[in-house]
Amino acid sequence: MAVAFLDFEQPIAELEAKIEELKHVSSDSEVNIQDEIGRLQAKSRQLTTSIFANLTPWQITQLARHPQRPYTLDYANLICSEFHELHGDRMFADDLAIVGGLARIGDRPIMLIGHQKGRDTKERVRRNYGMPKPEGYRKALRLMRLAERFGLPLVTFIDTQGAYPGVGAEERGQSEAIARNLFEMSVLRVPIVSVVTGEGGSGGAIAIGVCDRLLMLQYSVYSVISPEGCASILWKSADKKEAAAEAMGLTAQRLSQLGLVDEVIEEPLGGAHRDHVAMSERLKSAIIRHLSALEKIPPDELRARRQEKIAAFGVFSESG
Amino acid sequence: MSWFEKIMPSRIKTERRTRSVPEGLWIKCPACDAVLYRAELERNLYVCPKCSHHMRIGARERLESFLDKGTGVEIGANITPEDPLKFRDSKRYKDRLAQAQKATGEKDALVVLAGKVNGLDLVACAFEFRFLGGSMGSVVGERFKRAVDYCIEHRQPLICFSATGGARMQEALFSLMQMAKTSAALARLAQAHVPFISVMTDPTTGGVSASLAMLGDLNIAEPRALIGFAGPRVIQQTVRETLPEGFQRSEFLLEHGALDMIVDRREMRDRLTAMLRILMKLPPAPPAAAPSKPSAA
Numbered sequence: 115m116a117v118a119f120l121d122f123e124q125p126i127a128e129l130e131a132k133i134e135e136l137k138h139v140s141s142d143s144e145v146n147i148q149d150e151i152g153r154l155q156a157k158s159r160q161l162t163t164s165i166f167a168n169l170t171p172w173q174i175t176q177l178a179r180h181p182q183r184p185y186t187l188d189y190a191n192l193i194c195s196e197f198h199e200l201h202g203d204r205m206f207a208d209d210l211a212i213v214g215g216l217a218r219i220g221d222r223p224i225m226l227i228g229h230q231k232g233r234d235t236k237e238r239v240r241r242n243y244g245m246p247k248p249e250g251y252r253k254a255l256r257l258m259r260l261a262e263r264f265g266l267p268l269v270t271f272i273d274t275q276g277a278y279p280g281v282g283a284e285e286r287g288q289s290e291a292i293a294r295n296l297f298e299m300s301v302l303r304v305p306i307v308s309v310v311t312g313e314g315g316s317g318g319a320i321a322i323g324v325c326d327r328l329l330m331l332q333y334s335v336y337s338v339i340s341p342e343g344c345a346s347i348l349w350k351s352a353d354k355k356e357a358a359a360e361a362m363g364l365t366a367q368r369l370s371q372l373g374l375v376d377e378v379i380e381e382p383l384g385g386a387h388r389d390h391v392a393m394s395e396r397l398k399s400a401i402i403r404h405l406s407a408l409e410k411i412p413p414d415e416l417r418a419r420r421q422e423k424i425a426a427f428g429v430f431s432e433s434g
Numbered sequence: 435m436s437w438f439e440k441i442m443p444s445r446i447k448t449e450r451r452t453r454s455v456p457e458g459l460w461i462k463c464p465a466c467d468a469v470l471y472r473a474e475l476e477r478n479l480y481v482c483p484k485c486s487h488h489m490r491i492g493a494r495e496r497l498e499s500f501l502d503k504g505t506g507v508e509i510g511a512n513i514t515p516e517d518p519l520k521f522r523d524s525k526r527y528k529d530r531l532a533q534a535q536k537a538t539g540e541k542d543a544l545v546v547l548a549g550k551v552n553g554l555d556l557v558a559c560a561f562e563f564r565f566l567g568g569s570m571g572s573v574v575g576e577r578f579k580r581a582v583d584y585c586i587e588h589r590q591p592l593i594c595f596s597a598t599g600g601a602r603m604q605e606a607l608f609s610l611m612q613m614a615k616t617s618a619a620l621a622r623l624a625q626a627h628v629p630f631i632s633v634m635t636d637p638t639t640g641g642v643s644a645s646l647a648m649l650g651d652l653n654i655a656e657p658r659a660l661i662g663f664a665g666p667r668v669i670q671q672t673v674r675e676t677l678p679e680g681f682q683r684s685e686f687l688l689e690h691g692a693l694d695m696i697v698d699r700r701e702m703r704d705r706l707t708a709m710l711r712i713l714m715k716l717p718p719a720p721p722a723a724a725p726s727k728p729s730a731a
Contacts, residue, residue: 277644279664279672284682285690288663292644293617300618301625316601317613317644317663324614338601338610338641348523348603362606363519372518374607424618425579427611428572429518 117388120176126165126384129158162384169333171359171368175341177333178312182387184394185244186213186228186271189311192394193401194219197226200260202253206286209250211242211274212322214257219269220402225261227254227322228271228311245278248291251321255295258302267305267405270322275340277318292321299324300424303417305408307401309379310334310366311386326420327404328374330366331397332381337364374427377404463487479699488656488699490636492538493545493562496595500558500703506547509557509584510577514541518572519606527604534565542573543598546581548590552707552719555588557581560595561642568598570642571605575612578646582619591629591710596647599665600640613645620649629713631706633697634661634684652694652709655684661692 119127133154136147169177177183190197190213199215202208214227229246232238254270261268277288299306299322308325314336330336339347341359346352363369366378379400382389408416461470465487475482479499480489491499497506521527535541543565548557559581561568578594585592601609623630632650634643636659644663647653655661662669662682670677680686687693697705707719 277663279668281669281673281677281681284662284664284669287648287690287692289643289661290648290692292663293613293646293648296614296617296645297621297624297649300614301621316610317641320610320613321644324618336610337606339603344603350524354523358523361519361521361523362603364606369607372607374611421618421622424611424614427615428575428608429516429605430572430576431514431516433512433514 117384118180118182120173120180122169122173122176123162123165123384126158126162129154129161133158159383166384170356171335171363171365172341172356174333174365175313175335175359177385177387178335180312180385180387181233183273183312184386184390185233185273186226186230186311188390189228189271189394189397190215190217190226192390193398194224194226200257203249203256205249205252207247207249209242209247209253210240211244211246211278212250212254214254216266217269219398219405222402222405223266224405225257225266225268226271227257227268229274229319229322231273231312242278244274245276246274246318246321247278247280247283248286248288251277251291251295254322255291255298258295258298262302262304265304267307267409268302269401269405270306270308270325272308272310272314272319272323272336273312273334274315274318275313276315277321292317295321296324300421301417303413305405305411305416306420307404307408309397309401310336311397313340314364315340324420324424326408326416326423327376329377329379329400329404330369330375331379331386331393332366333385334366335359335364336366336369336375337362464489481699486657486698488636488658490563490597492564493540493543493560493595493597496560497545497547497549497558500593500595501547501549501551502553505549506558507549509546509548510580511541513573513576513580515571515573517604518608519604521604521606523604530566530604538562538565540565542577543568543570543602544574544577546577548584548588551703554591554707554710554716554719556591556593556710557585558593558595561597563597563599563637566602566604567600568596568642569600569602569609570598570612570616570645571602571609572612574602575615578616579619582623585623585628585630586626589626589628591631591714592623593631593633593706594646594650595633595635596638596642597635598638598640598642598647600642600644609641613641616646617649620646624651629710631710633702633706634693635659637661639663639665648692650694651713653692654706655687655693655696656699657684657696659684661687 194217196218213230217226231244232241306325308323310330341355342352345354345358369375382392386393463482466485468484546559631652634655
C-alpha cells in the first residue's frame with residue numbers, strides 16, 4: 115500500500131517519489147544508483163524526523179484522522195491471538211461503528227471493544243464513518259456486562275469524530291445511551307484499559323472510555339469537541355480550526371502534561387499508519403503491562419480507585 | 435435576612451435580584467404574545483397564565499421558588515473556576531468568566547442548595563443558563579459531586595434542574611471528564627439507594643444531557659423544553675432534511691420513551707415530593723406542610 119501523504123509531509127512525499135523512480139530504473143544501470151537510493155532514504159528518514167519533531171496540534175489532528183491509520187479490527191488482528199466478534203445490542207440493531215468481542219492478548223482472555231471506521235467509501239458508509247448510534251453504545255454496554263460477569267478485563271479503543279447527530283439516533287436516546295455507559299463503566303468490577311488510537315471526539319468517545327488507565331498513541335487527539343466545531347462556535351468560522359486545535363490542548367503530549375493521560379505510546383517514525391505491525395507490538399506490550407498491574411488489585415478496591423481517579427478530574431480553586 | 439432587608443419595600447428588593455427575564459412592569463409572552471403583568475407572572479413562576487408557556491428562569495430564582503422559603507443552604511459556593519489551558523479564542527476565557535460572573539452574580543453555572551420542599555429534606559441544584567450557556571466545566575462537575583456526597587452522607591434525595599448547552603469548550607478535555615465525573619457520582623448515589631430526580635428544562639443538550647441529566651431514577655421535563663444530544667442545527671446540517679415537527683421537545687421525548695413524565699412548573703414541588711416520599715417509603719406529606727408555607731427559619 116502506497117503511503118498517503120498529508121500536506122505538511124509534501125517534502126517527504128517528493129523525496130519518496132524520487133526514490134520510487136530510481137528503484138525502477140536501477141535494474142539496467144550501474145551500481146551507484148543503489149548508493150543513491152540509500153542516500154535518499156536516509157535523507158527521507160532525516161526529513162521525516164525533523165518534520166515530525168515540530169508538529170502543530172492541527173497537524174497531529176490530521177495524523178489522528180489519517181485514512182491509513184490502523185483501526186480497531188486491524189489491532190484486533192495484529193495484537194490478539196484470537197478475536198471472536200460479537201454482534202448486536204439485543205434490542206434494535208447491530209451498529210457497525212462499534213465492534214467488540216471475546217479476545218486473547220498474549221495468554222490473557224479479555225473483552226475488546228472499539229470504534230471502527232471504514233477504509234474505503236463503501237466500508238465507511240457501512241460503518242457510518244465510525245460515528246455510533248445508541249445501539250452501538252448499548253452493544254458496548256452489553257459486552258461490558260458480559261465481561262464483568264465472567265471476570266474478563268476490558269480493553270477499549272477510542273477512534274471517533276463523535277456520536278452520530280441524526281434524527282433516529284435522537285429518537286432512540288443517544289444521550290441516555292452515552293450517559294448509561296459512563297455510569298456503568300464507573301462501577302464495573304473488572305480492570306479497564308482505554309486507548310485513544312486516533313480521534314477522541316467528545317461524548318461519543320468517552321462513552322467507551324471511562325477507565326482505570328487511559329493511554330494515548332503519540333499522534334492521537336482527545337477533546338470535548340472537534341477543532342472545526344470549536345472554531346465555528348467560538349470563532350464563528352470553521353477556518354480557525356488550527357487556532358482552536360492549539361487552544362484546546364488536544365494532543366497526547368499536552369494532555370499528559372495536564373495529568374489527564376496515564377501513558378503516551380510512541381508511534382513509529384512518520385506515524386502509526388507507516389508501520390501497523392510495529393505500532394501493534396508497542397501497543398500490545400503497553401496493554402499487557404497495565405493489565406498485569408491492574409489484575410493484582412482486588413475488584414472492590416479497583417472500583418474504589420477508579421471512582422477516586424474520576425472524582426479528581428477538574429481544575430478549580432476553593433477558598434476557605 | 436438582616437433587619438434592613440426586612441423593612442425594605444419589596445419593590446426595591448426584587449430590583450436588586452438578578453433576572454433572566456428582562457426588567458419592566460409588563461412582559462410579553464414569547465409564545466402567545468400576551469402582555470403580562472410582571473408581578474402576576476412572577477407569582478405564576480414565569481409560566482404564561484394565558485398559554486402555559488414556560489419561560490426560562492435563573493438558577494437561584496428557580497431554587498428559591500422550589501424550596502420552602504428560607505430553608506436553602508448553599509453547597510460548594512466557595513468553589514470557583516480556573517483557566518487551566520489559558521484558553522483564548524476571540525476573547526480570553528478569563529474575561530468571559532469575569533463577564534458572566536458580573537452579569538449573573540454567580541461564580542459558575544451550577545447552584546446547589548440543601549433545603550426542604552414541603553418539609554422534606556433534600557438537595558436541589560440548578561444550572562444557570564445565562565452563565566456561558568449553562569455549560570459544564572470543572573466547577574459544575576465538582577459542585578455536582580459535592581451535592582451527591584452530601585446526599586449520600588445525609589441520606590437525602592437529589593434533584594437537578596438542568597438548563598444547559600452542554601460541556602464547556604474552554605476547558606476542553608477537563609469538561610469532557612466532568613461527564614464521567616458526574617455520572618460516576620450518580621452511580622455511587624444509586625448504590626447508596628438514594629433517589630435522584632432529573633428535571634430537564636429548556637434547553638438541555640450536549641454533554642450534560644449525555645451524562646447527569648439522563649441518569650435520573652426519574653427523568654422529568656418541563657413542557658416544550660428542547661432536550662437532545664446534538665442540537666437541531668447540527669442535525670439539520672448532517673441529515674440535510676427538515677426535522678419533524680416538535681423534534682427534540684419534551685413531548686417528543688416522552689413519546690419515544692426517554693422521559694417518565696412532563697410536569698408543569700407550578701406542580702413541580704408537590705409532584706416531586708409525593709413521588710420521593712413513595713421511593714423513600716415515607717408516609718404522604720401531612721396537609722399542613724403543603725404549598726410553600728414559610729418555615730420557622
